[in-house]
Amino acid sequence: MHAQVVLFDGFDPLDVIAPYEVLEAAGTATEGLLTVELVSAEGPREVPSGLASVSLRATAALDPARADLVVVPGALGRLPDDDEPTDDSIPVILARTLETALPTLLGEALDRPGLTVATVCGGSLVLAMAGLIEGRPATTHHLGLDLLGATGAVAVDARVVDDGDLVTGSSVTSGLDLALHLVERELGPRVAHAVEKLIAHERRGVVWRPTGVEPTVGV
Template sequence: MLAQIVLFDGFDLLDALAPYEVLWAGGDIAGGALKVELVSFEGAREVPSTPTGMSVKATGRIDLERADLLIIPGAAGSLGGGGPGSIPALLASAVGTGLADVLHQALGKPGLTVGTVCGGSLLLGMAGLLKGRRATTNHSALEALKATGADVIAARIVDDGNLVTAAGVTSGLDLGVYLLERTVGPRVAHGVEALFQFERRGTVWRAQGHEALAW
């Protein structure tokens, strides 16, 4: 199996690298059952994050023919204002690169799961890809996500079939562990939890079982 983590200008480092490390470790202790790549829409290049200015190298281009998992991080920038360094502006810029078309294809490809961390789901929403889909994001952007037409669930991880979204920045760790459980199995996921001395937090929300009544 192959997981590709998509980098774009202004991506958040922890959003991308937390699931990368978890998935890489899972693939390693599973004997190579899962490979992980850092990619971009444009192909191999140095991709700058913000606000630190640190760059991370994407080793190739998004390849939907090979990928089984495609993970989209959020952006790191200013929370207020509408300048070019703001999070909404950075996400909009990523959508404008043509990434939206690739993500639309990814969500329509059988056998491929799209995961997001933090504002990654808002990126999908801004591209018009979350209408009627159950999703979550950082607590500060739940209303913005709802405005894109998503059915917003205030949970740390939301599993909507071929779309698995994670909430705030550190939930990228939880996303990675959950995706390991889904794809490689719970023994590998537990092994990574033990290796990292980290336990996945909260219940993964799925549309199963009795509907919860409002308190």
């Protein structure tokens, strides 16, 4: 299984590093059954994050033809408010990805059978603003749920939402939970448990799926 974690200008470093480390640890625990690399839509390059002093190097191009899992992070910048959006606000940073090849490549990824696209925090908004997940359940940071729903996606206020080939995580630290869920789903609970023990993190929250009995009253 090969995973590609996407970098774009202004990405949130923790959205990338948390799932990357979990996936890398799972690969080590299985002697290479899972491999992971950092990629960008443009190919190998230094990619600046939303922290001025932090950048990461993409070692390859995002390639849906050779990936089994693609992880899309959110952005780090100013939180949205009632003032005029600025160049360093999160919605603007995310919207700039639409001017790159990233939406086309993510569309190819979602169209490819057997490939899972996962997102952390505002990563789901990249897909949503590109019109790629209309009608599909997804989550994002709680401050972005209204925007997610406005794009036509079905916004779910849950830590992790699993809709088969689309798995989304809510806020920054949910990248750990999302990645551990994917490891368990793809490689089994023993590998996921080993990684969970290694990083001393117990997953939080129920993984929401569009299955089972639907509640008829609020609890």
